[in-house]
Amino acid sequence: MLKFIVRRLMQLVLVVFVLSILLFAWLRALPGGVVSAMLGERATPQSRAALTEALGLNDPIPVQYLHFLQRAVQGDFGVSTGVQTGRPALEIFLERFPATIELSVVALVLAISLAIPLGYLSARRSGGVIDNASILGSLVGVAVPVFFLAFLLKYWFAVELGWLPVSGRQSIGNATSVTGFFVLDGILTREWDAVWDSFKHLILPGIALASIPFAMIFRITRASVLDVLDEDFVRTAQAKGLSHRVVRGRHVMRNALLPVVTAVGLQMGLLLSGAVLTETVFNFGGVGSALEEAFRERDYPVLQIIVLVAAIAYVLVNLLVDILYALIDPRVRP
Amino acid sequence: MSMRKSAPLAAAAAVALTLSACAESERDGSGGSGGEGGGTFTFGAAGAPEVFDPFYATDGETFRITRQIFEGLVEVKPGSAELGPGLATEWEPSEDGKDWTFTLREGVQFSDGEPLNAEAVCANFERMANQNEAAQSGPAEYWAYSTGGFGEDSLYDGCEVEDEQTVVISVKRATSKFPALLSLSSFAMQSPKALEEGNANNVKTQGQGFVYPENSKNPVGSGPYLFEEYDEANKTVTLVRNDDYWGEKAKTEKIVFKIIPDESTRRQELEAGSIDGYDLPNPVDWQGLEEAGNKVEIRDPFNILYLGLNPESNPKLKDVKVRQAINYAIDRESLVSSQLPEGASAASQFMPEAVKGYNSDLEPYPHDVDKAKELLKEAGAENLTLQFAYPSQVSRPYMPNPQKIHEAIANNLEAAGITVKATTKPWNGGYLDNVDAGQYDAWLLGWTGDYDSADNFVGTFFGNASANDFGTVEAGYGEQLAEELAEADGTVDEEERAAKYEELNKKIAEEYVPGAPISHSPPAIVVSEDVEGLVTSPLTAEHFDTVTVGGE
Numbered sequence: 075m076l077k078f079i080v081r082r083l084m085q086l087v088l089v090v091f092v093l094s095i096l097l098f099a100w101l102r103a104l105p106g107g108v109v110s111a112m113l114g115e116r117a118t119p120q121s122r123a124a125l126t127e128a129l130g131l132n133d134p135i136p137v138q139y140l141h142f143l144q145r146a147v148q149g150d151f152g153v154s155t156g157v158q159t160g161r162p163a164l165e166i167f168l169e170r171f172p173a174t175i176e177l178s179v180v181a182l183v184l185a186i187s188l189a190i191p192l193g194y195l196s197a198r199r200s201g202g203v204i205d206n207a208s209i210l211g212s213l214v215g216v217a218v219p220v221f222f223l224a225f226l227l228k229y230w231f232a233v234e235l236g237w238l239p240v241s242g243r244q245s246i247g248n249a250t251s252v253t254g255f256f257v258l259d260g261i262l263t264r265e266w267d268a269v270w271d272s273f274k275h276l277i278l279p280g281i282a283l284a285s286i287p288f289a290m291i292f293r294i295t296r297a298s299v300l301d302v303l304d305e306d307f308v309r310t311a312q313a314k315g316l317s318h319r320v321v322r323g324r325h326v327m328r329n330a331l332l333p334v335v336t337a338v339g340l341q342m343g344l345l346l347s348g349a350v351l352t353e354t355v356f357n358f359g360g361v362g363s364a365l366e367e368a369f370r371e372r373d374y375p376v377l378q379i380i381v382l383v384a385a386i387a388y389v390l391v392n393l394l395v396d397i398l399y400a401l402i403d404p405r406v407r408p
Numbered sequence: 409m410s411m412r413k414s415a416p417l418a419a420a421a422a423v424a425l426t427l428s429a430c431a432e433s434e435r436d437g438s439g440g441s442g443g444e445g446g447g448t449f450t451f452g453a454a455g456a457p458e459v460f461d462p463f464y465a466t467d468g469e470t471f472r473i474t475r476q477i478f479e480g481l482v483e484v485k486p487g488s489a490e491l492g493p494g495l496a497t498e499w500e501p502s503e504d505g506k507d508w509t510f511t512l513r514e515g516v517q518f519s520d521g522e523p524l525n526a527e528a529v530c531a532n533f534e535r536m537a538n539q540n541e542a543a544q545s546g547p548a549e550y551w552a553y554s555t556g557g558f559g560e561d562s563l564y565d566g567c568e569v570e571d572e573q574t575v576v577i578s579v580k581r582a583t584s585k586f587p588a589l590l591s592l593s594s595f596a597m598q599s600p601k602a603l604e605e606g607n608a609n610n611v612k613t614q615g616q617g618f619v620y621p622e623n624s625k626n627p628v629g630s631g632p633y634l635f636e637e638y639d640e641a642n643k644t645v646t647l648v649r650n651d652d653y654w655g656e657k658a659k660t661e662k663i664v665f666k667i668i669p670d671e672s673t674r675r676q677e678l679e680a681g682s683i684d685g686y687d688l689p690n691p692v693d694w695q696g697l698e699e700a701g702n703k704v705e706i707r708d709p710f711n712i713l714y715l716g717l718n719p720e721s722n723p724k725l726k727d728v729k730v731r732q733a734i735n736y737a738i739d740r741e742s743l744v745s746s747q748l749p750e751g752a753s754a755a756s757q758f759m760p761e762a763v764k765g766y767n768s769d770l771e772p773y774p775h776d777v778d779k780a781k782e783l784l785k786e787a788g789a790e791n792l793t794l795q796f797a798y799p800s801q802v803s804r805p806y807m808p809n810p811q812k813i814h815e816a817i818a819n820n821l822e823a824a825g826i827t828v829k830a831t832t833k834p835w836n837g838g839y840l841d842n843v844d845a846g847q848y849d850a851w852l853l854g855w856t857g858d859y860d861s862a863d864n865f866v867g868t869f870f871g872n873a874s875a876n877d878f879g880t881v882e883a884g885y886g887e888q889l890a891e892e893l894a895e896a897d898g899t900v901d902e903e904e905r906a907a908k909y910e911e912l913n914k915k916i917a918e919e920y921v922p923g924a925p926i927s928h929s930p931p932a933i934v935v936s937e938d939v940e941g942l943v944t945s946p947l948t949a950e951h952f953d954t955v956t957v958g959g960e
Contacts, residue, residue: 104837105838105842107836108616110835110838110840112466112549113466113549114467114840117549118553118875119875121549121553124545129617141615142615142616150614150615152615153617155617155618157456158458158640159458159459159617160618160619170641172641173641232676236680239680239682240673240680241676242643245682246448246642246644246646251639251641355673356673357667357668359642363669366669370836372836374616375615
């Protein structure tokens with residue numbers, strides 16, 4: 075097991091290295107860039123030239139990359155040229171990260187807690203009302219783009235009805251930031267108003283973002299439970315006269331959950347792409363909206379760190395899924 | 409599972425709403441609801457501020473904030489583009505227009521208790537003029553652009569303390585832009601002590617970006633508000649009233665700038681009451697916003713949208729008749745009425761009416777397709793093909809919807825027999841670079857003035873003969889025009905100078921024809937019905953100290 079983990083971690087280093095090269099080259103190959111973004115339409119050719127020179131943008135891209143790598147191994151991932159000019163990109167990332175984690179956790183918990191029971195119920199009463207309604211719901215979840223759903227939710231529940239905040243993470247003046255996880259911060263400082271306020275800000279984006287993993291987890295749970303229900307060992311267990319609870323818990327769910335775990339893991343990786351859109355619609359100050367802002371302003375250092383860390387997180391989550399998988403099902407243990 | 413017969417998403421929404429419905433009454437509408445002592449004005453900002461040292465800033469979102477904290481020697485009179493007293497109550501040029509004597513306002517202190525005196529003013533100017541290499545290459549862009557650069561290149565010649573309240577600032581040559589450029593937010597006066605303690609000039613390059621010194625995070629000015637906090641996680645900037653302000657104290661206790669990059673979200677926040685206003689509402693929203701009870705304040709236009717023409721990329725454009733033909737081909741009036749907001753007007757020259765030197769005798773080129781065709785024929789350019797570009801992913805005050813404006817103009821050109829090859833690039837994604845590199849035959853761009861000076865418009869466009877987007881040298885008149893502009897700019901007598909610019913504007917429109925001035929559009933700012941006392945500025949440079957919210 076340990077050998078397996080070490081091997082995977084070494085793969086991770088390779089993946090990140092290759093990705094960083096591709097990313098660096100791709101960003102620099104994009105038309106336009108930081109010079110226009112910083113100077114705007116007033117820029118004279120002289121000032122463009124001076125800025126290009128000062129930022130080392132005249133060097134060949136491989137040379138620029140080597141400089142980047144040299145600094146990166148020392149923990150310097152560059153400073154923002156857009157989102158918050160002059161601040162280290164890593165600092166900006168770390169500051170925005172809790173928001174995205176908070177949002178993703180809400181979305182994932184929401185999705186899992188709805189999708190797994192519904193998937194199970196749908197399978198048990200396949201063809202019934204719950205089943206049909208849930209399938210329809212999951213189809214909507216897959217088919218409707220997350221930003222559109224986000225926009226609709228915002229329009230109805232925040233703008234028209236005024237039940238929930240339109241955007242942001244907290245009402246102004248409500249924050250005492252400790253960890254950057256606002257709900258947790260509120261609990262730590264015992265500011266219950268702030269907890270509730272932060273939670274309210276999470277509801278709509280949380281639902282919008284949950285629509286992606288919900289649909290996938292529901293369908294996989296349903297299919298998987300259907301498969302397992304058909305298995306001989308379930309019939310045997312039932313024939314032995316075991317209670318429904320035992321059959322359901324020990325026999326059906328335990329076996330049916332295996333593919334679901336994988337699906338959840340994969341969905342966690344996909345959450346970031348959903349978060350870019352959801353956070354942008356709700357002006358939720360996380361990594362997703364930072365990514366969008368950085369792209370608009372051609373803020374390369376911030377773009378780089380976000381994409382790289384997202385990639386690392388994705389690989390790590392997958393590793394975690396594999397370990398979890400092995401724990402649930404001894405047969406796949408390496 | 410108790411939720412039956414409902415689609416899971418609806419169920420999820422229902423759960424959330426049940427949870428939230430009971431909190432409805434708690435909804436605090438953080439903005440607007442004026443608390444004790446004057447309340448809070450909450451403004452939706454379209455972007456995050458760059459740095460809080462305005463000297464190193466180049467963007468409107470930063471200046472919107474620093475303008476409330478800092479003041480310049482010269483300010484723009486509220487509600488107009490005219491210069492008025494700021495920290496200097498009056499100023500007088502020497503006969504040759506090179507030495508300017510400023511009389512400073514008595515009894516002004518920076519918020520750290522330092523006095524505003526002649527010495528402080530000189531400390532500021534010396535600081536601005538003496539930037540290190542890193543700052544000169546980009547961050548001190550406004551100084552470089554406004555004064556021509558640093559050292560020998562700079563317009564600035566020195567600063568001298570005459571007495572406690574009198575200071576003489578010298579420039580190397582008389583120019584229409586001095587002292588107007590002192591009204592720029594970048595050149596506002598900062599506490600010399602704070603500059604020194606914050607190591608203000610210590611800009612460094614780090615990797616492919618710039619790192620700013622401590623001073624840029626702790627602005628210390630003399631204005632009606634003090635900087636309190638930039639909450640980066642919550643994306644808000646908070647200012648509080650300066651109770652020791654020398655003038656009339658600010659009406660609200662606090663201003664909060666809430667950073668909301670998406671325009672439709674800003675609108676919704678205003679509708680939901682969580683902000684009290686935002687800048688540059690999309691013209692298509694103006695009516696809806698007003699119907700919802702908000703106040704859409706339309707400013708006087710202080711900008712120009714033009715079609716640039718580049719004879720370097722298309723040699724047929726070297727013939728002035730071709731450039732004139734393009735001017736005749738464009739139906740400005742119908743463009744203005746169909747594509748631009750209320751209050752927009754067709755342009756006859758490359759500057760708006762409010763600027764001294766505007767020639768009010770000039771009429772916009774009439775829409776005359778036959779004339780255009782005739783001129784093209786005379787020039788032997790009947791088969792003219794133009795690569796005509798517009799920017800995407802952008803909306804500027806002078807150009808709310810670039811694509812639609814492009815479409816309308818392209819249709820006009822085609823009606824005159826010109827073949828148009830449309831092309832586009834994102835604003836920051838190559839458009840500005842390509843215009844600068846002369847890659848388009850024709851392109852859309854514009855400009856909002858920094859201050860009331862003809863040089864800030866026509867000088868910006870055509871003053872640099874060797875490097876401008878219009879290829880004026882290639883077209884054969886570049887050197888001459890640049891000389892004429894320099895001469896007008898250097899004329900000391902204001903009336904005489906205005907007359908020279910008027911004459912030049914006529915020449916540019918009729919003889920040189922570097923492009924086609926199209927229109928002037930009024931940018932708007934919107935505030936909720938509770939907001940009173942906002943004085944709009946044609947330069948979009950509003951001061952918020954006169955604003956009240958909800959009668960507080």
